[in-house]
Amino acid sequence: MSAVESPTPVPESAAPGSGRRSESDEAQRPEGRDSLPARAADDKEALREATRRDEVAPWLAALEAGRRRGEPEWLASLRDEASARFARLGFPSTRDEAWRQTSVAPLSRTRFDHATRGAIDDALDALPGFRFGGAFAGREAVFVNGRFMPELSSLGKLARVRVRSLRHTLQEDPDVLAGLIGAAADDEKHPFLALNAAAFQDGALVEVPERYAVRAPIHLLFISTGAVASHPRTLIGMNRGAQATIVESYVSPSGAHSFCNAVSEVLMGDGAVLDHVRVQSESGKAFHVATTAARLSRNASYTNHSLCLGAAIARHDLVVRLEGEGASTELNGLFASDDAQLHDTHSKIDHVAPHGTSRELYKGVLGGRSRGVKNGLIVVRPGAQKTDAQQASKNLLLSREALVHSTPQLLIHADDVKCKHGATTGQLDDVALFYLRSRGLDEAAARALLVWAFASDVVSKLKVAAVRESVERFLRERLGATGAVPGTPA
Amino acid sequence: MTMLEVRDLHANVQGREILKGLSLTVNPGEVHAIMGPNGSGKSTLAHVLAGRPGYEVTKGEVLYQGKDLLGLAPEQRAREGVFLAFQYPIEVPGVSNVYFLKAAANAIRKHRGLPELDAMDFLALCKEKAALVELPEELTRRAVNEGFSGGEKKRNEIFQMAVLDPALAILDETDSGLDIDALRIVAEGVNKLRTPQRAIILVTHYQRLLDYIVPDFVHVLADGRIATSGGKELAQELEAKGYAWLEKEPAPAGTR
Ligand SMILES: Nc1ncnc2c1ncn2[C@@H]1O[C@H](COP(=O)(O)OP(=O)(O)OP(=O)(O)O)[C@@H](O)[C@H]1O
Numbered sequence: 150m151s152a153v154e155s156p157t158p159v160p161e162s163a164a165p166g167s168g169r170r171s172e173s174d175e176a177q178r179p180e181g182r183d184s185l186p187a188r189a190a191d192d193k194e195a196l197r198e199a200t201r202r203d204e205v206a207p208w209l210a211a212l213e214a215g216r217r218r219g220e221p222e223w224l225a226s227l228r229d230e231a232s233a234r235f236a237r238l239g240f241p242s243t244r245d246e247a248w249r250q251t252s253v254a255p256l257s258r259t260r261f262d263h264a265t266r267g268a269i270d271d272a273l274d275a276l277p278g279f280r281f282g283g284a285f286a287g288r289e290a291v292f293v294n295g296r297f298m299p300e301l302s303s304l305g306k307l308a309r310v311r312v313r314s315l316r317h318t319l320q321e322d323p324d325v326l327a328g329l330i331g332a333a334a335d336d337e338k339h340p341f342l343a344l345n346a347a348a349f350q351d352g353a354l355v356e357v358p359e360r361y362a363v364r365a366p367i368h369l370l371f372i373s374t375g376a377v378a379s380h381p382r383t384l385i386g387m388n389r390g391a392q393a394t395i396v397e398s399y400v401s402p403s404g405a406h407s408f409c410n411a412v413s414e415v416l417m418g419d420g421a422v423l424d425h426v427r428v429q430s431e432s433g434k435a436f437h438v439a440t441t442a443a444r445l446s447r448n449a450s451y452t453n454h455s456l457c458l459g460a461a462i463a464r465h466d467l468v469v470r471l472e473g474e475g476a477s478t479e480l481n482g483l484f485a486s487d488d489a490q491l492h493d494t495h496s497k498i499d500h501v502a503p504h505g506t507s508r509e510l511y512k513g514v515l516g517g518r519s520r521g522v523k524n525g526l527i528v529v530r531p532g533a534q535k536t537d538a539q540q541a542s543k544n545l546l547l548s549r550e551a552l553v554h555s556t557p558q559l560l561i562h563a564d565d566v567k568c569k570h571g572a573t574t575g576q577l578d579d580v581a582l583f584y585l586r587s588r589g590l591d592e593a594a595a596r597a598l599l600v601w602a603f604a605s606d607v608v609s610k611l612k613v614a615a616v617r618e619s620v621e622r623f624l625r626e627r628l629g630a631t632g633a634v635p636g637t638p639a
Numbered sequence: 640m641t642m643l644e645v646r647d648l649h650a651n652v653q654g655r656e657i658l659k660g661l662s663l664t665v666n667p668g669e670v671h672a673i674m675g676p677n678g679s680g681k682s683t684l685a686h687v688l689a690g691r692p693g694y695e696v697t698k699g700e701v702l703y704q705g706k707d708l709l710g711l712a713p714e715q716r717a718r719e720g721v722f723l724a725f726q727y728p729i730e731v732p733g734v735s736n737v738y739f740l741k742a743a744a745n746a747i748r749k750h751r752g753l754p755e756l757d758a759m760d761f762l763a764l765c766k767e768k769a770a771l772v773e774l775p776e777e778l779t780r781r782a783v784n785e786g787f788s789g790g791e792k793k794r795n796e797i798f799q800m801a802v803l804d805p806a807l808a809i810l811d812e813t814d815s816g817l818d819i820d821a822l823r824i825v826a827e828g829v830n831k832l833r834t835p836q837r838a839i840i841l842v843t844h845y846q847r848l849l850d851y852i853v854p855d856f857v858h859v860l861a862d863g864r865i866a867t868s869g870g871k872e873l874a875q876e877l878e879a880k881g882y883a884w885l886e887k888e889p890a891p892a893g894t895r
């Protein structure tokens with residue numbers, strides 16, 4: 150293994166205090182339950198309860214105001230339940246295990262507006278830069294603040310694949326969707342998922358017919374603008390034996406204080422194959438929370454590439470359930486944070502059926518005072534014999550102030566399985582830096598090259614050239630690169 | 640002008656003194672072999688000359704082409720013509736060899752006031768230099784040293800040397816890990832790079848390399864100093880007797 154691949158391990162506590170919401174008051178609470186501290190605890194609980202109510206109140210009001218009449222019964226009750234759940238759960242706090250390292254306080258305290266004409270104009274101005282140089286012309290659906298924009302989309306080359314607006318589908322034949330919304334994403338404990346279910350107005354419905362293979366990739370472009378909250382929902386149905394490549398990109402014009410709360414559900418029939426790419430490169434001031442949830446039937450193969458590059462706070466929950474025998478999944482991820490960004494990915498691979506295979510490789514590159522969280526859980530259920538699961542998480546810290554928490558977890562309830570996991574965190578290798586400098590490259594160029602090298606195995610797995618090139622361009626710009634970082638290798 | 644003048648060099652690594660008063664003079668056109676037991680400080684000397692951060696010079700001086708070398712950053716030394724072939728070359732995945740070398744070569748050319756090479760010219764240059772060490776062209780396109788065999792890495796170092804055209808080349812155990820044929824090929828490549836202007840310091844454990852690349856001087860480095868120096872016959876003597884006898888003889892005052 151090369152020096153670049155295995156950065157010298159440093160203790161994860163090497164960086165100074167994280168500036169997260171303090172939990173020390175709780176930690177200091179004495180064990181004994183005499184009356185005074187007990188009362189203090191009750192008071193604290195009451196205070197939390199009040200805070201939660203205050204935080205959710207404007208959201209509930211907005212949900213009430215935005216309520217569509219004429220929605221089918223099943224959807225109305227789904228929304229009622231979801232908003233009740235959201236009200237009960239409230240915004241997560243760092244006392245919640247799943248949110249321990251990620252405070253959403255800046256988000257829950259922000260007031261968001263409705264989309265204005267101006268916000269849409271911002272999106273229009275920035276749009277050309279979001280189209281990957283036109284690589285997806287004819288197969289591109291554009292959403293602005295969660296709303297499908299037919300006039301901005303170009304869907305002329307889809308042949309037998311159906312890409313529709315969720316909203317139009319709900320108006321025209323809603324029952325197609327009954328049982329599908331929430332079929333993969335479970336919002337029992339996840340307030341943002343519940344909020345999305347209660348609030349989503351629109352989104353994408355993609356359906357690939359049985360045994361049909363689409364060669365050209367399909368692009369779903371979600372633009373968030375201004376200080377707008379949106380809750381786009383995507384539903385991808387891969388019928389038996391269908392094959393496709395779908396790229397979701399989440400962007401916002403620079404400076405936008407937007408909040409995008411996205412949910413994508415993927416249902417994979419027997420033997421279906423999906424290459425699912427997700428690029429999040431929103432403005433450095435944006436909030437981005439998302440869930441991607443996939444369910445795999447027999448022999449289905451699901452690949453997810455997730456590139457988390459932008460936003461002030463970004464949280465992605467990625468959940469893959471291998472429900473059919475012989476299903477396989479590959480999760481390939483890169484996050485690159487800088488300044489005070491926080492990038493959090495929670496992945497869960499749930500092996501339900503036997504003979505499943507999963508491979509996960511996540512890499513984080515952290516600069517500035519940024520924070521990274523990578524929590525990876527592999528569950529192997531009792532019946533899931535012959536499961537073969539591997540997970541690796543590797544992080545590169547570029548500054549002393551950057552901090553990453555990476556926690557791999559295995560929950561194995563079957564005996565005949567192969568599971569491996571590992572996490573490493575390190576800094577750029579001194580000898581490697583010296584090697585490059587000894588060839589005449591200056592220090593900045595040498596560092597850039599090594600970061601590039603660190604990210605290269607994740608990036609090179611991106612089969613969609615337009616996406617791969619744009620990620621490479623991002624890395625070059627982020628690294629302030631000189632000529633040292635290759636464009637396309639000769 | 641003298642290529643390299645090392646005077647009473649003391650250097651610490653991780654707070655431990657490794658070089659303990661080393662002196663050495665190298666003129667253009669000369670090949671100096673440095674031999675010596677494991678851990679005696681040969682690689683440390685090579686790294687100090689190339690400017691490795693953290694290798695702390697506590698005493699002495701190094702003049703390169705008459706100018707102070709120790710004040711320069713590693714990349715400045717490279718641009719001034721110092722090259723180190725590493726004992727353990729580094730893998731840089733995802734970055735192609737030629738791309739990396741082009742960036743390096745152009746940084747050096749720019750420093751020398753030469754126009755940068757475009758991709759076509761550079762590829763032609765690579766082709767020519769790869770042939771010199773019989774490095775398969777396929778390897779020049781692959782990521783730097785990634786998945787290269789030990790011998791391929793060493794060949795790649797000499798290929799890089801050929802492309803970067805240094806004035807002073809320090810080859811740290813370039814022969815170790817090479818099979819018999821590869822050793823001959825690499826040695827012939829190095830011989831072709833011997834010019835009246837270029838000086839070469841060869842760190843090696845084996846007489847075998849010196850049969851191919853005949854040195855002008857052989858030095859034995861022991862415990863951070865040059866213990867003895869001589870002509871090419873010294874290497875043969877070492878091959879026969881080992882290093883133990885050295886401890887009985889006093890280190891010579893000068894080195895040459
Ligand atoms: N980075 C380092 N940290 C700590 N000690 C070091 C380091 N580099 C070298 N040393 C020590 O310095 C001494 C000299 O090492 P050096 O690599 O220069 O020896 P060498 O003569 O090249 O040996 P070899 O023939 O085995 O290559 C050794 O004792 C080695 O352990």
Ligand SMILES: [Mg+2]
Pocket residue numbers: 681682683726811812
């Ligand atoms: Mg050595």
